[in-house]
Amino acid sequence: EAKDLEQGSAFHQNVRILASDEYVRNFGFLSLHVANPGAAQKPGESRLNLVERNVAIMKSIIPNVVKFSPNAVICIVANPCDIMTAVASKIAGPSFPPGRIFGSGTCLDSSRLRSLISKRLDLDTSAVSGYVIGEHGDTSVPVWSSVQVGGVPLLPSGQEPSKVHDDMHAAVVQSANDVIVKKGYTNWAIGLANAYIAKAVLNDTRAIMPVSTCIRGMKGVTHDVFLSMPSAIGATGVVQVINLPLTENENKKLHHSADTIWNIQKDIWEGV
Secondary structure, three states: OHHHHHOOHHHOOOOOOOOOOOHHHHOOOOOEEEEOOOOOOOOOOOHHHHHHHHHHHHHHHHHHHHHHOOOOEEEEOOOOHHHHHHHHHHHHOOOOOOOOEEEOOOHHHHHHHHHHHHHHHOOOHHHEEOOEEEOOOOOOEEOHHHOEEOOEEOOOOOOOOOHHHHHHHHHHHHHHHHHHHHHOOOOHHHHHHHHHHHHHHHOOOOEEEEEEEEOOOOOOOOOOOEEEEEEEEEOOEEEEEOOOOOOHHHHHHHHHHHHHHHHHHHHHHOOO
């Protein structure tokens, strides 16, 4: 892969392309480590079903990253993203600065939702702002109350989403599996999402995007879980978590998302 990319170096800006399994020699200079280890998701398989297989792989990687790239920001992409991010953070230990480890989370889910809304309204995706929060998976929460189109709220204040909105969110949840069924894996959309995240870290842009971070204590969540909330991303990782206003129903769904993640995570938590 590295050689293939390197041979096309005349067509992109000057970069160093390396491939190695020796952390100490080649990766001590890293500012950002994007971690995507683990088994591939199978058609019809929930991200949460991947947890035990991928925890073992994470245990073999994170200690080396922390040891040999102690100043790097670590972005977890491996599924199930939220649990893997929590696992990576626990492996790194309490001395690793808060916010330096986060997951790509619902950054892509939010892009998918904005894309569907803009397509339905025949507008450019940039005209739509809004977030999907919570789990990167089946219990994700579309925050319809804060979705805006051209600065105008999509829903009037107090109005609950309709079946049309629910179907749109269902399409977001199902979209990854649709791609997996057709071509066996997903790569382009998640690659673009992580390039966007990387740009925010490497250029210290402080751009706000939903990423998976520890939300214990937020919105009444008591579990030690990582879930996506809009966050400012910069050179040190998560610089600030935005306290996004939620309706009562959206807050209930966030708690359901936290409970779902914790009910899986608790079985492996003490062994991490």
